[in-house]
Amino acid sequence: MFLCNGHGEDTIACQIMEALHKINPDVSQAVLPMVGEGKVFKKLIKDGWLTKIGPSTFLPSGGFSNQSLSGLVLDLQAGLIWSLWRQWAFIHRSAREGRIIVAVGDLLPLLFAWASGADYFFIGTPKSDYTWSSGPRFSLSDIYHRLKGTEWDPWEYWLMRSSRCKMVAVRDKITARGLRNHRVEAVAPGNPMMDGLAKKELPNNFATYRRLILLCGSRVPEAYQNFKKLLVAIQLIQHSSPLAVFLPLNSSSMSKTIKLILIDLGFKSTYESIDELGISEIWKKKSLLILIGFNQFSSWANWGEVGVANAGTATEQLVGLGIPCVSLPGKGPQFNFNFASRQSRLLGGAVAIAKSYQALAKRVEFLLNSDFDRHAIGLRGSKRMGEVGGSHSLALIISTHLSQRS
Template structure:
């Protein structure tokens, strides 16, 4: 069986790779290629998965839905031509005997439907938690949103309910339950974001407090975010003088580490050790470790995060840990995104207006055992347990890959 995997973002690519690896364990009769709609598909390349067509990094990093300048920059950068090439490739795929797995949002889902091939959809971008929780609608949910009935809009539900759609895999149980109100083959199998991640949450007074810094994966935004995170780190050192602190900077592998180090040096951090993709710095008897190869380890080691990222923040919260977030300039992590992330992740998130407020927010969270317990339960409920990629792969084998 031939499978084309579509995804539209760095986090979505990583989710797709996890599912692909599990598919390769449940069937040995699979020929597959991937098409990253946004970016260059670094996660696929790293996993030695063939890329089907031309890839190109757009100026907006994939956030053209905001319109205005990001959209115009992408149009000037060749977005229209790239999109036409991608649609042509997908339609050509549909003329054969292959099937499609779409990972992300409506864009790969629409491409899959346009192919006229059978397809399945892993919905990573949307959750009912944006609009409601287990007790009902959130206060901020508008009358129009309530009238729509779901975070997935009618046209998205239409694409998921087509006969060619053999399976839909929402990111949480609540979303699966709501989609079950329509003729959609939705399966509650968990969230692949949490695969291969385990938590060792402990905030003992005698323990060094490990603070994870998450700047995002798209340039130049990640560097602007990093500047704010460094300010927050310095303020936290001043506000938590009674605690031993260590900062862990998880920098995306596709980025250049050098400018992140340079910005730290500008803010009076001094290099004490450096290798190819790891740099250790110190300031006021506090250590800052920057690494491009210890992402999973840092997620597990961190006690609390200062975060300006999408998928990485969700994964950290899914381990039952708290995150302090603050809005940046965008195009991704602006105020609207941060506010939406607060709704998605509930009490696990504390949003502050500026980096100067981060230290006090951390102190309040780590000194509240009841809040930490609630955060632990909330994160695991909203993000699920590990093993979802394997469960999804088994379902895909039965529903999509039958010859």
């Protein structure tokens, strides 16, 4: 049974599940998405070998109540405590029925896995020691992490040291080393985030265009606010060649509001699509094209020269492909300045933070006009994200343990 507590964690779990199914299709797999609907699992469920189980929690903060007090208050008003209790009761009951747990995320799924009494694997996705070990910032949290030598907290690595915890995997080797200093046998066999991204060649249709990938996030209404801000900034970019902006949306349900924003900003629909490229709609304003597709990120990501991104996991994946990004933080609850700052440090500055529309436009212009800097920054980011193949390595560890157990 996989436990995952967020959209990014769902994506990572999905990659590992698919790899595990390829290695051993006889393993029965189920998933409990602790936050949201777990839409990313729909295809695997439809294929018939994955089951979605248990109660999910739908939170106003989108699972980011730890980012702000207001987000926490809204989540509590929406029944956070009762939802967590229902999930805990279900997980405990499943453990008594003999399920082994794979916890993907941070403290919450780790705590639930430990408290269930079952054997468990932990894949710690959000934390990296790069966030405090690089850069000049010296906040109280940085000092605290330096004293510990790891971003993980004492109660977390205490849970990781349990005899029932059969594997601890983290996103990079520097973070694994920090945990090993606290007697946690952590491994970093590769980053599952980088698996499943198709490196398709750029279609001839866009060979003469400069190309951006716009990532506005998946949590509404924040995603709409991000989209409008980023698109306003993009219109300030000075460019001699026509500019194509690829907008991969997670859900067609976002389309109506996105269209209203485009109309409000003076864009006109061309009433055409390019089905073989996954482009559902094309909008135009002067020499600026907005190309909309649904669930096309993995296909389109490699086509971008620069990312304009207020997102979490997708931004990291884009950087992992060697594509530098620029963000324009908003009020959140997810993508606020603190989140953006942490992300930028994690990725070695491969995501630059802009503080205004004009600053974003100037930064994108610089990246588009300097091939050397664009590639150098992209290379630094891709090194931080790590190698492909992590999903297979982790699935192999899990499969080996299951076969030994039986």
